Amino acid sequence: MTGDDLVAALRSEAAARYHDKHPFHRAMHEGALTRAQLQAWVANRFYYQSRIPIKDALIVAKSEDPAFRRAWLRRIGDHDGALEGEGGLSQWLALAEGVGLARDEVRSFTAVLPRAKQACDRYVSFVREGSLVAAVASSLTELFAPDLMAVRITSWERHYPWVDREALGYFRGRVTRARRDGDEALGFVLARATDDATGEACLAAFRTKCEILWTLLDAVAERFGIGAA
Amino acid sequence: MTGDDLVAALRSEAAARYHDKHPFHRAMHEGALTRAQLQAWVANRFYYQSRIPIKDALIVAKSEDPAFRRAWLRRIGDHDGALEGEGGLSQWLALAEGVGLARDEVRSFTAVLPRAKQACDRYVSFVREGSLVAAVASSLTELFAPDLMAVRITSWERHYPWVDREALGYFRGRVTRARRDGDEALGFVLARATDDATGEACLAAFRTKCEILWTLLDAVAERFGIGAA
Numbered sequence: 130m131t132g133d134d135l136v137a138a139l140r141s142e143a144a145a146r147y148h149d150k151h152p153f154h155r156a157m158h159e160g161a162l163t164r165a166q167l168q169a170w171v172a173n174r175f176y177y178q179s180r181i182p183i184k185d186a187l188i189v190a191k192s193e194d195p196a197f198r199r200a201w202l203r204r205i206g207d208h209d210g211a212l213e214g215e216g217g218l219s220q221w222l223a224l225a226e227g228v229g230l231a232r233d234e235v236r237s238f239t240a241v242l243p244r245a246k247q248a249c250d251r252y253v254s255f256v257r258e259g260s261l262v263a264a265v266a267s268s269l270t271e272l273f274a275p276d277l278m279a280v281r282i283t284s285w286e287r288h289y290p291w292v293d294r295e296a297l298g299y300f301r302g303r304v305t306r307a308r309r310d311g312d313e314a315l316g317f318v319l320a321r322a323t324d325d326a327t328g329e330a331c332l333a334a335f336r337t338k339c340e341i342l343w344t345l346l347d348a349v350a351e352r353f354g355i356g357a358a
Numbered sequence: 359m360t361g362d363d364l365v366a367a368l369r370s371e372a373a374a375r376y377h378d379k380h381p382f383h384r385a386m387h388e389g390a391l392t393r394a395q396l397q398a399w400v401a402n403r404f405y406y407q408s409r410i411p412i413k414d415a416l417i418v419a420k421s422e423d424p425a426f427r428r429a430w431l432r433r434i435g436d437h438d439g440a441l442e443g444e445g446g447l448s449q450w451l452a453l454a455e456g457v458g459l460a461r462d463e464v465r466s467f468t469a470v471l472p473r474a475k476q477a478c479d480r481y482v483s484f485v486r487e488g489s490l491v492a493a494v495a496s497s498l499t500e501l502f503a504p505d506l507m508a509v510r511i512t513s514w515e516r517h518y519p520w521v522d523r524e525a526l527g528y529f530r531g532r533v534t535r536a537r538r539d540g541d542e543a544l545g546f547v548l549a550r551a552t553d554d555a556t557g558e559a560c561l562a563a564f565r566t567k568c569e570i571l572w573t574l575l576d577a578v579a580e581r582f583g584i585g586a587a
Contacts, residue, residue, distance in 0.1 A: 182427055186419035190412050190486075195438040195447055198411055202434060209424040209431075218424055257419075 130328035132319040138332050143273045148342035153350040158280060160288025161356040167289065168228050169353045170346075171221075172240040177249045177345055178221045179238075182208045184256040184264075191261040200313065207306055220299035227296020228289075244348035252341045259334065262321045266331035267338040269318065271311035278303045359557035361548040367561050372502045377571035382579040387509060389517025390585040396518060397457050398582045399575075400450075401469040406478045406574055407450045408467075411437045413485040413493075420490040429542065436535055449528035456525020457518075473577035481570045488563065491550045495560035496567040498547065500540035507532045 130138075148154050156162050157170065182205045189198045189205070210216025225235040234240065256264040278300045285292055285300075322328040359367075377383050385391055386399065411434045418427045418434070439445025454464040463469065485493040507529045514521055514529075551557040 179422075182424070183419050183422075186415045186427070189434065190415035190419065193408075193412075195411070195445065196442060198415070198434065199438050199440070202431060202438075205418065205427065205431060209428050211428070213425060216424065 130322070130325050132322075135319065135322055135328050135331065136315070138328075139269060139272070139335055142332065142336055142339060143270070146336065146339040146343065147270060147273050147277075148339070148346055149273070149277050151343055151346040151350075153346040153355050156355045158284040158288075160284065162289075163357055164229065164291070166349070166353045166355070167292075168230055169240070169349050171225050171228050172230060172235050173242055173245040173345060173349050175221055175225060175235050176238055176241040176246055177252075177342075178208070178218060180249045180253050181217070184253050187253070187256045188261065188264045188268075191264060197317070204310060207302075217299055217302065220302065224296045224299055227293040242348045242352055244351070245345050248341045248344035248348065252338065255334070255337055255341075260330070262318060262327060263330050263334040265314050266318050266322075266334040268314045269311060269331075269335050270338050270342065271307045272315060274307035274311065275304045278307065359551070359554050361551075364548065364551055364557050364560065365544070367557075368498060368501070368564055371561065371565055371568060372499070375565065375568040375572065376499060376502050376506075377568070377575055378502070378506050380572055380575040380579075382575040382584050385584045387513040389513065391518075392586055393458065393520070395578070395582045395584070396521075397459055398469070398578050400454050400457050401459060401464050402471055402474040402574060402578050404450050404454060404464050405467055405470040405475055406481075406571075407437070407447060409478045409482050410446070413482050416482070416485045417490065417493050417497075420493060426546070433539060436531075446528055446531065449531065453525045453528055456522040471577045471581055473580070474574050477570045477573035477577065481567065484563070484566055484570075489559070491547060491556060492559050492563040494543050495547050495551075495563040497543045498540060498560075498564050499567050499571065500536045501544060503536035503540065504533045507536065 144150075149158075153162075153166075153170070157167070162170070185201060185204045185208075189201050192198050192201070206216070208217040210219055222232045222235060226232055238246075252267070255267060259267075282297055282300050282304075285297060286294060318331050322331045373379075378387075382391075382395075382399070386396070391399070414430060414433045414437075418430050421427050421430070435445070437446040439448055451461045451464060455461055467475075481496070484496060488496075511526055511529050511533075514526060515523060547560050551560045
């Protein structure tokens with residue numbers, strides 16, 4: 130498996146299984162979700178967001194290379210912020226307020242569905258137990274996030290005008306950050322996945338991650354439905 | 359157990375078991391070590407140093423609090439540096455050169471004794487498997503580091519004049535950093551160790567950490583002796 134083969138395989142997986150293909154996600158971007166469904170997604174997805182710095186710290190702990198750790202540490206800072214009130218988690222809580230949820234309620238995870246929680250916890254376990262290269266490969270969904278974020282901003286602004294535009298800051302920030310993070314992670318994976326076994330392990334990790342994102346949407350759709358009845 | 363009781367118990371443990379009481383460490387500060395013994399300590403202790411960012415990332419991954427993670431993340435940066443060639447690990451490699459060792463050899467851990475390696479790996483396992491508060495409590499040896507570093511600088515400058523003074527930068531930096539880190543960790547532990555069971559667990563974690571530092575010195579002394587024969 131060459132690097133080009135691996136990239137092609139990742140693209141093919143993403144085309145079939147990345148969460149933008151999920152009926153709930155399609156409905157979100159088509160403007161078909163109800164306010165309650167959008168709120169449920171924001172509240173449940175916050176649990177996923179809250180796992181990101183934790184899984185990233187586990188990735189840092191797997192590396193013997195100060196340069197790698199230094200670069201990956203930045204991701205934790207991106208989500209936790211350099212100061213109180215900054216960073217992706219705060220931005221997501223602003224999004225929660227923007228869709229009409231109470232910040233503290235979202236932060237307390239009370240609305241998180243068991244199946245959504247399990248999916249996110251599975252991601253953390255996967256990273257904790259797996260190899261460094263597989264853990265990094267599981268982050269490669271970032272490669273497909275920038276385009277999706279750009280579409281999401283336009284879609285939300287058009288279809289959900291009741292959401293404060295200012296509240297979409299997280300999505301805006303991710304367009305650039307996800308591109309940088311995805312490219313960096315891909316470079317790392319391609320440099321190491323030079324044998325078939327490692328390439329397959331990376332592809333499997335990517336598939337697992339796609340499943341996790343998919344299950345999160347399954348959980349919300351199962352409980353709240355998709356669109357007005 | 360009150361906070362004062364816990365602090366008193368930590369001080370009492372440190373007075374008996376902190377590694378400055380180890381015969382090898384006493385000999386180091388008395389100027390009694392041979393060049394080979396000092397080199398062996400620097401090379402073996404580098405393996406310990408290299409575990410610090412890893413165990414700190416594991417501590418970050420245990421916390422649900424962005425403010426805690428943000429503060430603790432700084433420790434990883436202190437050791438890995440903000441840029442290539444900066445940070446505590448680079449400073450330790452400069453120290454290794456200062457005592458006449460080859461940087462790349464030290465970095466490759468080839469001179470690390472199995473028993474020293476085991477002790478350091480035990481520290482990482484302890485942090486990985488334990489609770490957050492116990493993991494933080496195991497770092498409280500930092501409380502006793504600033505005074506020791508100050509003595510070490512004076513002692514090395516006097517007794518080992520063949521070591522370049524510039525190479526002692528790591529010890530100099532730790533005087534301030536260890537004080538800040540130790541105080542921060544103590545505040546965290548005292549706020550949580552409000553029941554006897556947690557207090558005892560923190561004390562046990564501190565004792566384990568003292569044992570680990572002690573064993574590292576045992577390993578070096580066992581192989582290289584203490585002072586000229």
